[in-house]
Amino acid sequence: MKSLNYLCLLFVLNSAFASDVVVETDFNTGRGILRSVGQQCLVYTPKHVVENSDGIYISSPHVKEAKSTILTEYPQDLAILQLAPEYQSMCSSSSWRDDGNRVRSILNGVKDAVLSFRKKSGSFTEYQLIISSKDLHTYFYVELKSANRQFMQGMSGSIVKVGEYPVGMLISVKDNIGKVLRLDTIANISKSVVDSFLSDIEVLAQNSKDLGAYKSINNNKGNTAKPKQINSGKWIFSGNITEGQTITKTIIAKGNTAYRLTSKKQSKSVRVGIDFISPSEKVIKDDDFYTGKDNYTFGYGATDEGEYEIRITGIKGDIGTYHFTLEEAA
Incomplete structure (x- = not known):
């Protein structure tokens, strides 16, 4: 019984860091990472998955085909989608972690990684990777460890993680080499857009050097309740x-x-x-x-x-x- 409980716990922990959602349009399918900001639930996904599309639908293990709109796009092949208010609760299953603050040190010392691919049914598959090279910033590149596996269409937007820490999002594949946009880069280039949705207290917490000063923010990551606003003294x-x-x-x-x-x-x-x-x-x-x-x-x-x-x-x-x-x- 202990072994069964351990396996169930392991599945829950691992599945929490698979690509958060499936992103579908009339022409393409990809994956995406959820991020809760203020009262908004946002989705990061490769721009090429959603460009020139009239309808964009987001599916998670518990919600199917939630409608979203493109909030903004970036030349790094990145788009931010915004879910309708009634789907805000989807962000309770977000894999977003601390703006990718550990990505640089991890990439400097680790070569093994995992790609977590979320299926539309809600289950997921993991692919063992080798980090083959990296740019000075923005991107790094991965290859599959097993010669019996291959990257498949629709994987763009999947999370690449080291251990249980997400380090990037798969953008594209060429000659069986995956191009991954770093999570800290995603946080940096989208900062101005994200900040426009933050509550007053979230802005203070984000800029504070004391990580424990704002307990309601740090204790409720992923919680979709409205954060407290600052009173005028x-x-x-x-x-x-x-x-x-x-x-x-x-x-x-x-x-x-x-x-x-x-x-x-x-x-x-x-x-x-x-x-x-x-x-x-x-x-x-x-x-x-x-x-x-x-x-x-x-x-x-x-x-x-x-x-x-x-x-x-x-x-x-x-x-x-x-x-x-x-x-x-x-």
């Missing part, structure tokens, strides 16, 4: 709370900023505790008071940038109300 929290209940709010701090919290006097008073939690899970300020107190005010400082949690806990009393205003003080 003022937040208002209000509602009901009772003893033992904890309510958590999140704010985005720019770092090296002071904040002031004011509690508006409530007729239904309840004793509450407030904890301010930094991105590194450190309690930087805590206090407790009755919400019936007249405009209780205190402040705290956010040294680091990122997402801060405000945890409001009912300590004593029946159900009561709270109304807090949090503002940047400096």
